[in-house]
Each structure stands twice: as structure tokens, then as C-alpha cells.
Amino acid sequence: MLKYLLNVISPAVCPSCEKSRTVYPLPVCGGCYYSIQARTDDADMLREKDPEKIDPDNSTSPLKSEYSCLDYTRAVRCCVKSFKFYGNRDLIPLFRKTIGSYIIRSGLKKQGFDIILPVPLHRSRERKRGYNQSAMLGEIVSAFLSIPAYSEILIKDKNTSPQSALRKSERRVNLKGSFTVVNSSLIEKKNILIVDDVTTTGATVDECAYTLMKAGASSVSALTLARVR
Numbered sequence: 001m002l003k004y005l006l007n008v009i010s011p012a013v014c015p016s017c018e019k020s021r022t023v024y025p026l027p028v029c030g031g032c033y034y035s036i037q038a039r040t041d042d043a044d045m046l047r048e049k050d051p052e053k054i055d056p057d058n059s060t061s062p063l064k065s066e067y068s069c070l071d072y073t074r075a076v077r078c079c080v081k082s083f084k085f086y087g088n089r090d091l092i093p094l095f096r097k098t099i100g101s102y103i104i105r106s107g108l109k110k111q112g113f114d115i116i117l118p119v120p121l122h123r124s125r126e127r128k129r130g131y132n133q134s135a136m137l138g139e140i141v142s143a144f145l146s147i148p149a150y151s152e153i154l155i156k157d158k159n160t161s162p163q164s165a166l167r168k169s170e171r172r173v174n175l176k177g178s179f180t181v182v183n184s185s186l187i188e189k190k191n192i193l194i195v196d197d198v199t200t201t202g203a204t205v206d207e208c209a210y211t212l213m214k215a216g217a218s219s220v221s222a223l224t225l226a227r228v229r
């Protein structure tokens with residue numbers, strides 16, 4: 001309530017465009033908010049495993065396909081951070097609209113996925129934050145694709161340093177062996193879609209895919225809300 005009143009009396013400058021004022025409870029101005037929605041209509045964000053386009057640092061990625069709804073623009077970054085670190089649930093309708101529109105346009109429904117697994121947080125980090133933002137996105141994806149999402153199958157049992165603090169080459173090493181499949185029989189011969197909020201080098205989704213393929217998955221693809229280009 002106090003936050004609301006302060007914002008009505010003196011709204012903050014939008015951290016994305018630095019021109020307009022933010023519209024409470026959003027972390028950005030109306031213009032930046034709607035620009036995110038508009039973006040989902042024109043971008044084709046499917047990254048197939050085209051050998052010509054494979055990143056040499058990433059040539060061994062076990063992912064079948066990698067889908068991303070948005071480019072990680074300044075406005076998207078402000079919204080993702082507000083959702084991820086401050087638990088701003090008022091952004092869920094925006095993400096729902098963005099993900100829903102992407103799923104319809106990309107033909108993701110026809111890919112034959114069996115289950116959705118959100119990228120897990122280590123339990124100490126999840127306890128501290130109170131929620132796992134990827135699990136919340138996984139629920140949205142699950143509703144649009146009409147397939148179940150499970151948060152208890154793939155877990156993170158090694159508490160690693162935050163990826164954002166590391167260089168590209170260090171990210172893969174940092175994550176090596178940090179995920180575990182709790183019950184392999186639930187993922188054996190399954191086509192799995194993993195869901196995460198943001199992908200930068202792809203190290204996190206790749207490591208999840210390695211772990212799942214080793215445990216007997218038939219294929220693993222990834223859907224992220226935003227991708228850093």
C-alpha cells in the first residue's frame with residue numbers, strides 16, 4: 001500500500017526507456033510494457049540444430065531444439081528481474097500472453113512433447129526466494145500445451161555460483177554434474193521440454209539436457225522466455 005501511494009505521488013522514471021514514468025505495479029512504463037507484447041508477433045525465435053549455425057562453443061549441445069519467446073531487450077530485462085528477484089506477480093499476465101502467442105505461432109503443440117520440466121533451483125536458493133520462477137513459467141506452458149509439468153523430477157543438488165557472475169567458459173564448468181534425475185522411470189523414452197526464464201550461453205539448459213539424456217530421455221528441447229543474443 002505504501003509502495004502504491006509513493007508511486008502515485010511520485011512514479012519512478014522507467015528504467016528501460018528513461019523517458020516516461022513507470023505504471024504501478026509494473027517495473028516499466030506503459031510504452032515499454034506494450035512493446036514487449038508487440039515483439040512477440042514478429043520474431044521467429046526457433047533455433048533448430050542447423051549444422052551451419054551451430055556455435056563452435058556449443059557444438060555438443062544435446063538439445064534437439066531450442067525455442068525462445070523474446071529477445072532480451074532492456075524492457076524485457078526489467079520485467080524478468082522484477083518477476084525473478086522481487087516476485088512481481090503482476091507480470092504474469094504479460095508472460096502468459098507472450099508465451100501463449102509464441103506457442104500458437106511456433107507450432108510447438110505439434111512437436112509431441114510428453115512432459116515439461118522447469119529448470120530447478122537449489123533448495124536453499126528456492127527457500128530464500130520463496131518460489132522458482134521457472135516452475136511458474138512451466139505452469140503457464142503446461143496450460144497452453146495441455147501436457148503436465150513436474151517440478152520434482154529434475155532437481156539441482158549442487159549449489160553453484162550464480163551464472164551471471166561468470167564468463168562464458170566458466171559457466172559450463174560451474175554447472176557440471178549439478179542436476180539429478182530423482183526418478184528415471186518417469187522420464188525414460190519421453191520427449192521432454194525444459195522451461196527456463198532466460199538463456200544466455202545455453203549452459204544451463206544444455207546441462208539439464210545432458211542429465212536427462214543420460215537418464216534415458218528420448219529427446220530434450222528447451223523453451224525460454226527470453227534469449228540474450
Ligand SMILES: [Zn+2]
Binds near residue numbers: 018
Ligand atoms: Zn519505458
